[in-house]
Amino acid sequence: MKYWNLKKLNQSTIEKISPLPRSITKTFDKFKQELNPQAEMEALEEFRVSRYQTIASMKYLLAIIIVPLLINQVSKNFLIGPAVDYLWNIKQPGIFLNESQEERALIELQRFEEKLHFEILIGKFPDISSDLIKEKVREKALLITNDYVLESVNAIKNILADILSIGVLSILIISGRRELYILKSFINELIYGLSDTAKAFLIILFTDIFVGFHSPHGWEVVLEIILRHFGLPENRDFIFLFISTFPVVLDTIFKYWIFRYLNRISPSAVATYHSMNE
Incomplete structure (x- = not known):
């Protein structure tokens, strides 16, 4: 079995x-x-x-x-x-x-x-x-x-x-x-x-939270909480450098996943995503 x-x-x-x-x-x-x-x-x-x-x-x-x-x-x-x-x-x-x-x-x-x-x-x-x-x-x-x-x-x-x-x-x-x-x-x-609409909704929600326009403020708060949690110095240069690079890398990986996998498995979900995102 x-x-x-x-x-x-x-x-x-x-x-x-x-x-x-x-x-x-x-x-x-x-x-x-x-x-x-x-x-x-x-x-x-x-x-x-x-x-x-x-x-x-x-x-x-x-x-x-x-x-x-x-x-x-x-x-x-x-x-x-x-x-x-x-x-x-x-x-x-x-x-x-x-x-x-x-x-x-x-x-x-x-x-x-x-x-x-x-x-x-x-x-x-x-x-x-x-x-x-x-x-x-x-x-x-x-x-x-x-x-x-x-x-x-x-x-x-x-x-x-x-x-x-x-x-x-x-x-x-x-x-x-x-x-x-x-x-x-x-x-x-x-x-x-999931349905095509649900996939598109989750993609937009994920990207807006982690790599969207307002994400730098959220990343700054998260980094400050993590640094204080471990008693590390709140280096502003490190925080700004992380915010300026990590969301970009994350967005690139996410777009690659859409192009490499989701576009082959469910092209209609990708089309729905682009329609909802416009």
């Missing part, structure tokens, strides 16, 4: 690219199937293969998503977290991991001072003394220090926990090559089985 399942999956993966449009080949295949005396048995077997493929793909997809995330959170909260907190409290290496954190802390403290002086000028604190102003600024500086100490410690925890999660994910992928192949075949059938 497993051999038959893999054989059917191999055929579905190979046959997804054809010299003729897929709609024409499907019409001929349907006509041949209706004339086949064993069509009912083959349809039942095809249903079993499709069911097996769907269940195996969902199990493997959930495994490669849930297991690394679970390992990440458990190790961060119960294994890596306490060890990093202990070592940080003993060695006390400092407050900031990079200059970007220090700049953000100084800007935050400067804004607090400006807000405090503004409130004094408008009469909100008319009788406040200079010593009390210094005390408030000092309290705010201590709060900012605590916040950035936590951010620095969490960045170290994130790096170690993510490395462990990537290791677990790599083990799952290497040990589950058969399941990965089934998942790939399932995704191919799911994507190429």
Whole structure:
């Protein structure tokens, strides 16, 4: 049974690219199937293969998503977290991991001072003394220090926990090559089985989000979140260079995929895409 399942999956993966449009080949295949005396048995077997493929793909997809995330959170909260907190409290290496954190802390403290002086000028604190102003600024500086100490410690925890999660994910992928192949075949059938309008809609949605006019702002936010997650300096030159090159490369790869594969498998979907995109 497993051999038959893999054989059917191999055929579905190979046959997804054809010299003729897929709609024409499907019409001929349907006509041949209706004339086949064993069509009912083959349809039942095809249903079993499709069911097996769907269940195996969902199990493997959930495994490669849930297991690394679970390992990440458990190790961060119960294994890596306490060890990093202990070592940080003993060695006390400092407050900031990079200059970007220090700049953000100084800007935050400067804004607090400006807000405090503004409130004094408008009469909100008319009788406040200079010593009390210094005390408030000092309290705010201590709060900012605590916040950035936590951010620095969490960045170290994130790096170690993510490395462990990537290791677990790599083990799952290497040990589950058969399941990965089934998942790939399932995704191919799911994507190429969509209607022409759905394919065109997903293509436009994908390109507008990742390589469209407004994508640089989204990439900038994503990069800043990732850099802060790992405690890396927010180098503006690196961010701008990435934004100016990566979406272009991604757009080129995507256009090549449309020309090389989708145009041969479903030319009507490509025509629908160009019509909707105009």
